Amino acid sequence: MSGGLPSRHSGEILHPDREVLDPAVKGTLTVLKVCSTLKVHKVVVMSSIAAVTSNPNWPQDRLKDESCWSDKEFCKEGEDWYSLAKTLAEQAALEYARNNRLNVVTLCPPFVFGPLLQSSVNASSKLLIYVIKGCIISAAITSITCPYQDCDSTEELSVTY
Template structure:
């Protein structure tokens, strides 16, 4: 149960894959939630939130925001004791104008949320970043992700048009710069490939990419993005753990283990031989050894991660429930 001084939480991107689970667990823990959505008139964004246990006890309020509209963010943050910032553009499509459609909203939207938090005396902001802010051609470690000290190479991302990793990298760097200059307490979660049961009615980007792979298609994203998998419930719980733990600081890699795309394909073949998962050449995979406790910082705080078997099984079951797989 949340203590009285931290019972009101603002969650941006609340209607999404990760955000919905964060709202679900916050409500179960006794929090009141100020949840932001892009279109409050769209039942695909709101209905699944409003049907959660606790939502009908006046503990859930929905706010429509635009990440580039500061005033809309202030309205959602006002009255909260903490913020979990999940909202960020996410697409598997190549962007025609990545600066306008992806990079600027990610960077400026994050700064706007932090400004609103600072203005309203928020004690801590937990930010959802990504392992992709650590992986593509890491500076000083050319073909591997090491730990929370690693950053993706921005020039390499631009040269290869890796717009999503670039958006997460520049948004997170902007957040750390703001926090340092303004004295705001932030903590960052860097999840791997997030899979598991979907609360929203629509299939999100990571589950859609996984669906393509299960259907036998090589993913149209670099396979070094598949550097560890994590259950969506664990990601949600990690955000809450980091908000509630006063000793939490810095970045937190959030994966079940440091594994490669081919490890996922092998596990899928073992559990579901009816699906013909494509493999890729080992030469295409990042040169890093598998590590069971890659997320040691979170584990040291008491985090326990679902196994890869559990992640794969819940992923397939959810895709079947949504009618995407037979």
């Protein structure tokens, strides 16, 4: 993966379980296990809005809350591996927390813009590039209001929570 939003259009993900899904879930659980071992009191898992927005069956007039998840089958059918990985990792984190009495809070920030920490373009910035270039964006993205947030306020929120 070259730092973009993995999708069926990228042609980059050949083995989604091995390349995206397993690393997301196993990485999250590894960090939580270390936190349990070190007797950490509260863990803030930085998830993504992708864990809750890919659900065509969610009622339009209902606010998204802790019961809202991206539809896993819908994500698989559309080869939306990023949303599926975020959904699976967050669900695994919450299940681990329940089973191990670890206080876990998840944050699902929207598209986050700011200075890049890596040399490749991340998913949020790639969306912005597509819009600026006038590229065609999938119906799923054009039919929703895209929330966005500055990276500094995301960092501040995760530190103060």
